Amino acid sequence: MEGIVDTVVLVGIAVVGAALARRLGFVAPLVLLVAGLGLSFVPGVPEVHLEPELVLVGILPPLLYVAALQTSVPAFRLAIRPILLLAVGLVVVSAFAVGLVVHAVLPEVPFAACVALGAIVAPPDAVSATAIARRIGLPRRVVTILEGESLLNDATALVLVRISVAALLGSAVGFAEIGAAVLRNVGGGLLIGFAAAVLVAWLLRHISDPLLDDAVSLLTPFVVVIVAEELHTSSVVAVVVTGLYLGHRIPYLLSPTSRLQMDAVWRLLIFLLEGVVFLLVGLQLRTLVTGLETDLATTVQLTALVFGTLVAVRFVWVYPATYLARLVPSIRRREPRPPLSVPAVIGWAGMRGVVTLGAALTLPNTPDVADSYPRDLFVFVAFAVIVLTLLIHGTTLPALSRRLGVREDTSTEDALAEAAVQHAASRAAREALEEQAGDAPASVVDRLRALTEGRSNVAWERLGDQSQETPSAAYGRLRREMIRAERRVFKEARNSGRIPEEVLVRAQRELDLEESQLNRSDD
Structure with missing residues (x-):
């Protein structure tokens, strides 16, 4: 019972923190991280031990x-x-750069352990990168690069950690062994991810029940990870490949009801997970500080050096990776040369997250290696890097992008493209209506024709003067008032016993769906 209460309290704090962040205009991960850091030293708050498997x-x-x-x-x-240059090349370079720095400060520690720490702190986090990059309006290509990097860099880092730990434990690690490990992890992950995607796509095509669609979707990432881990391949690559494949094909695999319902389920689950995970990271502070046996001076020095190395290496890597590639004529023609401010923003967007802490907690603590490296110090440094990058980079990235002018307002271009495509879609819809109308009542045909024309008009209205109320906005405002009146009558009829509860639920659902569609049209 106590564990259930703690879980409910934890989720409740995460929800309140996320609501507070939205109200204050902050990014939720940063607010929840700070909340966790503060709560970790509040008397009565139980210590939370974050397991790497979790x-x-x-x-x-x-x-x-x-x-x-x-x-x-x-x-x-x-x-x-650019995604592979960051997700693979930068992670490898960062891991060895940090390894060299750590080995210089702690020469008695095996170099393999130092590289393992470097690999642990090398990959930026997917959640924080996506949350901050989208919120501050970075150019779409920059957002795609940051998201793609954060999707794939965990695989590179975890493979490096496994190889480094194997070397630390005394296994022979040469070029042949490293090549075999990379092939097994990455190649195996690709195969498992693709096979899982094909299987899930087949299941979704043959399932007509939205609840079963949701169940399959919820189970998919966990099953893929379990299978990949059992076969000792990269579970990260497998999950990402599965997600990319299915995400591109979801419009063809699911019914409209399943897509709407699945979107709502995943939005809620990710909202709760993101909140809890950053709160959990912050709550680790007391446990890590009390378990730290290394002296304060060494801890501060190593943390500062590792953090500084990560920042410096990222900038040193990003600029050549951006401009040297454009010396190739084909790349230069395909990708125009960006201003210096763009790689500056990409270089500063290196926030670390929960994967870094989870990977650090996998470092071995067996008797045969316990005295060869300071595990407590390494775990604390990984934690400190998460906190520093989130608080420093996460809070200053919006101001930096604004100062450098790395913003992109594509609302007009998007509206114009949508209007053009919607015009073509409306024409196709009218043609289909004329072909299939047959003996349908003229009133029905006129109503459908008006609906199609209305959709086309709404798309073009977005290009007009937004300071005045458009016809579609007026329609939405008035229709909401009408829906509220209808809903009130149905509730009164239920309360007075004129209709059963089932009738109210059915009517309420229809009204909710229509009002939800009106709200979506306003976004």
Whole structure:
């Protein structure tokens, strides 16, 4: 019972923190992290021990899966070169750079352990990158690059951690062994992810019940991770591949009801997971501080050096990766040279997250290696890097992008493109109506024709003067008042016993769906 109460309290704090963040205009992960840091030292708050399996198998899969589902595959494909340079190249370089720095400060620690710490702190976080980049209005290509990096860099980092830990435990690690490990992890992850995506797509095509669709969708990332882990391949690659494949094909796999319902289910689950995960990270502070056996001076020095190395290496990598590639004529023609401010923003968007802490907690603590490296110090440094990057980079990135002018307002272009496509869609709809009308009543045909014309008009209205109320806005305002009046009558009829509860529920659902559609049209 006590565990259930603690879980409810934790979720409740996360919900209140997220609501407060929205009201204050802050990013929820930052507010919840600070709340967790403060609560970790409040008397009476129990210590929370974050298990690595919970992070890497319970929390990470759905977060990565939904991020992949929402990623545009065409945009991802066009940005694959910078994404791989960051997700693979930068992670490897950062891991070895941090390893060299740590080994210089602690020469008695095996270099393999130092590289393991470097790999742990190297990958930026998917949740914080997406939340902040989208909120501050960065250019779409920049957002795609940051999202793509955060989707794939965990796989690179976790493979490096496994190889480094194997070397620390005394296993022979040469080029052949490293190549085999990479092939097994990445190649195996690709195969498992693709096979799982094909299987799930087949299931979704043959399921007509929205509840079963939701159940399959919820189970998918966890099953993929479990299978990938059992086969000792990269579960991150497997989940991301599955999510990208299914996300691109969902319009063809699910019914409209299933898509709407699944979207609502995933939005709620991710909202709760994101809130709880950053709160949990903050709550680790007391446990990590009390368990720290290294002296304060060494701890502060190593933390500062690791943080500074990560920031410096990211900038040193991003600028050449951005401009040297454009010396190739084909790349230069396809990708115009961006201003210096764009790689500056990408370089500063290196917030770390829960994967870093989860990977740090997997560091071995067995008797044969316990005295060879300071595990408590390494875990604390990983935690400190998360806090520093989120608080420093996360709070200053909006101001930096605003100062450098790295913003993109595509509302007009989007509205124009939508209006053009909607015009073509409306024409196709009218043609289908004329072909299928047959002996349908003229009133029905006229109503459908007016509905189609209304959709087209709404799309064009978005290009007009927004200071005056448009016909569609007036329609929405008046129709909401009408729906409220209808809803009130149905409730009174239920209360007086004129209709049963089932009739109210059915009518309420129809009215809710219509009002929800009106609200979506306003967004």
